[in-house]
Amino acid sequence: MTTSTRTEAVNQLVRFDKVQRTAHWMNALLFGVLMFTAIPLYFGSFFGIVFPRHVIQEIHLWSGLMLPAPVLVSMAGPWGRRMREDVRRFSYWTRSEIRWMKTLGRSPLDADKYNPGQKANALFVGAVIVVMWATGCILQWFRFFPVSWRTGATVTHDFFAFAIFAAVAGHVFMALTHREVLVSIFKGTVSEEWAEHHAREWLDEEQVSN
Numbered sequence: 001m002t003t004s005t006r007t008e009a010v011n012q013l014v015r016f017d018k019v020q021r022t023a024h025w026m027n028a029l030l031f032g033v034l035m036f037t038a039i040p041l042y043f044g045s046f047f048g049i050v051f052p053r054h055v056i057q058e059i060h061l062w063s064g065l066m067l068p069a070p071v072l073v074s075m076a077g078p079w080g081r082r083m084r085e086d087v088r089r090f091s092y093w094t095r096s097e098i099r100w101m102k103t104l105g106r107s108p109l110d111a112d113k114y115n116p117g118q119k120a121n122a123l124f125v126g127a128v129i130v131v132m133w134a135t136g137c138i139l140q141w142f143r144f145f146p147v148s149w150r151t152g153a154t155v156t157h158d159f160f161a162f163a164i165f166a167a168v169a170g171h172v173f174m175a176l177t178h179r180e181v182l183v184s185i186f187k188g189t190v191s192e193e194w195a196e197h198h199a200r201e202w203l204d205e206e207q208v209s210n
């Protein structure tokens, strides 16, 4: 994980390249549309207020089928090197990170590019894309599955839908209360000073690779 990330401007490090930022915002848009359309799908009485039922169902289905695309495309080719590096980072946990997570941030941390909360969020998002996609396909093409699968898929789809609303609320709250991280998902960079305080291990990696 030693790609050069220094920018021309002094004291700035590239945290997200264009591919990662595009993938993030495409993913956010699809999640937003799915969550918005999920409300009338769950509470049937909302139907018809703005759009008729079949329109909402079609929007939900097509944005659902597209959901894995931003992550897969952003990782696929030569353009996805940084994305693949970060996905490897998400699945690599040190003892200090596990301890930090268990103590809810009260133990010392050798901070990586992403803190354990951010890593857990990224893993959660990856997992729900798979779960929602699979269960959504069963809900749509239910006639090819036994009743027990259909029931299981409905319960799982609903359960994860609630978890997604909670996780997205937490994610947005953390983003809005951590200004430099928020700016980095628009601009792509963070200051070395920020990295020194919040991502020391990553800063060391960057300094070695430059």
Ligand code: HEM
Binding pocket: 031, 034, 035, 038, 039, 041, 042, 057, 060, 061, 063, 064, 065, 067, 132, 133, 134, 135, 136, 137, 139, 140, 154, 157, 158, 160, 161, 162, 164
């Ligand atoms: C952010 C992700 C998602 C959320 C929050 C979400 C939420 C929901 C909710 C709450 C329902 C209503 C279930 C019920 O009536 O008990 C639903 C239905 C459905 N979802 Fe999703 N979903 C998501 C992703 C997906 C994906 C990825 C697919 C893709 C294939 C999908 C396909 C469907 C289908 C086909 C239905 C049934 C619609 C109908 O009533 O005809 N969903 N979803």
